[in-house]
Amino acid sequence: MFDSHTHLEEDLLKQNRNEIIDEFIQAGGKGLLNVGYTIESNLEALKSASSWLSYPEIVVKTSIGLHPTIFCQNSNIQNAITNYNQTRKVLDWLAEKVKENSGALSAIGETGLDYYRINDEIPDTSDRAECVERQKIAFRRHVEIARENRLPLTIHTRDRIDESECIRDSLEIVCEVGGVGGIFHCYTGSLDYLEDILGAGFLIGFNAIITYKSADNVRNLVKETPIESIVVESDAPYLPLRKKTIQNNRQNFGKPSDVKEVIKSIAAIKDLSETYVTQATSSNFKAVFGE
Ligand SMILES: [Zn+2]
Numbered sequence: 001m002f003d004s005h006t007h008l009e010e011d012l013l014k015q016n017r018n019e020i021i022d023e024f025i026q027a028g029g030k031g032l033l034n035v036g037y038t039i040e041s042n043l044e045a046l047k048s049a050s051s052w053l054s055y056p057e058i059v060v061k062t063s064i065g066l067h068p069t070i071f072c073q074n075s076n077i078q079n080a081i082t083n084y085n086q087t088r089k090v091l092d093w094l095a096e097k098v099k100e101n102s103g104a105l106s107a108i109g110e111t112g113l114d115y116y117r118i119n120d121e122i123p124d125t126s127d128r129a130e131c132v133e134r135q136k137i138a139f140r141r142h143v144e145i146a147r148e149n150r151l152p153l154t155i156h157t158r159d160r161i162d163e164s165e166c167i168r169d170s171l172e173i174v175c176e177v178g179g180v181g182g183i184f185h186c187y188t189g190s191l192d193y194l195e196d197i198l199g200a201g202f203l204i205g206f207n208a209i210i211t212y213k214s215a216d217n218v219r220n221l222v223k224e225t226p227i228e229s230i231v232v233e234s235d236a237p238y239l240p241l242r243k244k245t246i247q248n249n250r251q252n253f254g255k256p257s258d259v260k261e262v263i264k265s266i267a268a269i270k271d272l273s274e275t276y277v278t279q280a281t282s283s284n285f286k287a288v289f290g291e
Helices: 017-026 039-048 050-054 084-100 125-148 165-177 191-199 216-224 256-270 274-289
Strands: 002-006 031-035 059-064 107-114 153-158 182-185 202-206 230-232
Touching: 002 182, 002 230, 002 256, 002 274, 017 256, 031 039, 031 107, 031 274, 039 050, 039 059, 039 084, 059 084, 084 125, 107 125, 107 165, 107 182, 125 153, 125 165, 153 165, 153 202, 165 191, 191 202, 191 216, 202 216, 216 256, 230 256, 230 274, 256 274
Parallel strands: 002 031, 031 059, 059 107, 107 153, 153 182, 182 202, 202 230
Antiparallel strands: none
């Protein structure tokens, strides 16, 4: 069992690191991808990369990148990047960090495009257009960095409700740069783009959302995605399992061990055994991020 997208540098996970890793191993966890998404979390992820050797039962792989929402002016994320000059500088910084640490890295990301919050957070339309433009510049650069360093991508795309502009723009960028693969993590968009995503050489990362009552559309994506193109992820600590499945003594935040429940759901949706889904998603993880 492999968790293909988790944020171990977040306080909620970091404060209970041993416990959380133990729980993951107990649940059958063999490895995970620790994903940075801000300057600070990337530095932390790089710093802890070698410390994972003290957990011989699991393989912890590292990915660094800059989440699209940090390129928006009114983002809740601290230290937002609010102009073209800063955007260029932070991307140069990232390229340099990747070069310096290429041996310690298994992927580039979290990167991508996020149009979901732009309308609410940025009232002015020309600011909004600039934010989209800078997100695109940043994403394109991540894809180029991934190609140059022969690393896969972990991509976040989030559209506004009932729109598909974000996934269209994302696919256009990965296809224009070309020569890269990886994961569209937490894809919850339209089924219409599934074929294009898979055709571009990407897999889909499914998480606890598929256990949520309201997520029929995502369960439908699970149904339509061949098992060879699926990886599982926790996106911890951001996506807790549906409350019903959380026992009383557990706090309500996502943990890598939650992928066990995600595997169970996929097995039920696709009418496959849990063992088969575990094996398939594990070998898919290894095919993308290495042994
Ligand atoms: Zn994430």
